[in-house]
Amino acid sequence: MNEIIVKNRSGWTLHEYIDIPEEKISGYPNVTGAYAIVRVGGKYLIGYNSWRKQWEFPAGGIEKGETARQAAVRELYEETHQDDVALEFKGLFKVTDSHGKQKYQAVFLGKKDELEPFVYSEGDEMSKIQIWDLKEDIGYVDELDVAIVKKIGLGEQECKSSRIELTPMTAEMYHLFFSEYENDRDVFLPGQEYVYYEYNEEKVVKYIQKQKDLNRIPLAIMCDDEIAGEILIKNIEPKKSATMSVVLKNSKYKDRGIGTQAEQLAVQYVFGDLDIPTLYADTIKQNVRSQHVLEKTGFALVREDHEFKYYRIDRA
Numbered sequence: 001m002n003e004i005i006v007k008n009r010s011g012w013t014l015h016e017y018i019d020i021p022e023e024k025i026s027g028y029p030n031v032t033g034a035y036a037i038v039r040v041g042g043k044y045l046i047g048y049n050s051w052r053k054q055w056e057f058p059a060g061g062i063e064k065g066e067t068a069r070q071a072a073v074r075e076l077y078e079e080t081h082q083d084d085v086a087l088e089f090k091g092l093f094k095v096t097d098s099h100g101k102q103k104y105q106a107v108f109l110g111k112k113d114e115l116e117p118f119v120y121s122e123g124d125e126m127s128k129i130q131i132w133d134l135k136e137d138i139g140y141v142d143e144l145d146v147a148i149v150k151k152i153g154l155g156e157q158e159c160k161s162s163r164i165e166l167t168p169m170t171a172e173m174y175h176l177f178f179s180e181y182e183n184d185r186d187v188f189l190p191g192q193e194y195v196y197y198e199y200n201e202e203k204v205v206k207y208i209q210k211q212k213d214l215n216r217i218p219l220a221i222m223c224d225d226e227i228a229g230e231i232l233i234k235n236i237e238p239k240k241s242a243t244m245s246v247v248l249k250n251s252k253y254k255d256r257g258i259g260t261q262a263e264q265l266a267v268q269y270v271f272g273d274l275d276i277p278t279l280y281a282d283t284i285k286q287n288v289r290s291q292h293v294l295e296k297t298g299f300a301l302v303r304e305d306h307e308f309k310y311y312r313i314d315r316a
Contacts, residue, residue: 013096018288034075035107035145041131045058047127059145095144165265278313
């Protein structure tokens with residue numbers, strides 16, 4: 001069953017955020033709409049839809065023959081008269097419309113130092129625009145729009161303001177980590193039943209010993225002063241190669257860019273501190289979030305089988 005994040009007064013429901021690269025949009029059926037979220041300073045461009053009597057962020061349907069990006073650019077100009085905005089694709093949102101039909105909405109994020117003049121013309125969908133801090137009471141704002149902008153915009157800001165570091169994972173840190181750990185649904189193979197994780201001190205002690213026995217290097221991903229995840233450097237062949245695995249502690253740390261920053265730091269650590277020229281990683285085929293992060297970090301896909309994709313990055 002789809003998780004319900006939020007529902008608006010028109011009967012549309014937002015279910016899930018999907019972090020994928022833009023080139024993988026075609027792999028999702030029924031991508032029908034595109035958003036163009038524009039940040040101006042610390043606020044966001046929003047318009048008043050005089051047809052629906054509500055405030056909305058620039059968005060609209062993807063027309064026949066259009067790409068999601070082309071639709072976002074067009075809707076931004078048609079609704080708010082803003083152009084010349086470099087838009088970055090941020091992912092898809094799964095929704096159901098008022099008739100219960102499942103659809104996907106593509107979301108793009110851009111920045112502008114100042115807005116261009118908006119002159120209302122008869123027939124315009126938006127009658128006025130402004131920048132909004134997501135807090136001020138300006139009247140009714142579509143709930144789906146707000147949830148999408150908070151996920152995309154605030155998540156990016158929160159990530160950039162956080163300090164991401166890697167540090168050796170101690171036994172005490174491991175117990176803190178696992179006391180708040182949640183199993184990631186994305187790492188379960190198709191057909192596997194999801195199992196909720198329960199902290200067990202004895203099992204954690206055994207897990208720590210296993211890493212020592214296998215000569216692995218455990219690193220804690222630190223987000224400011226919080227343990228956000230674990231990186232393991234394993235299968236170490238000195239001066240030749242190693243393999244990296246990454247786990248975030250729970251959903252609080254997902255979709256904030258933490259994994260990308262941590263993997264970049266891990267690559268630097270392996271290439272520099274360990275003087276190992278080749279690093280491998282793998283991911284379950286349906287875990288597109290993990291694949292996206294690896295590709296952003298610079299890993300290249302080298303092969304795949306019916307369950308996994310295998311990646312590699314080499315020191316320049």
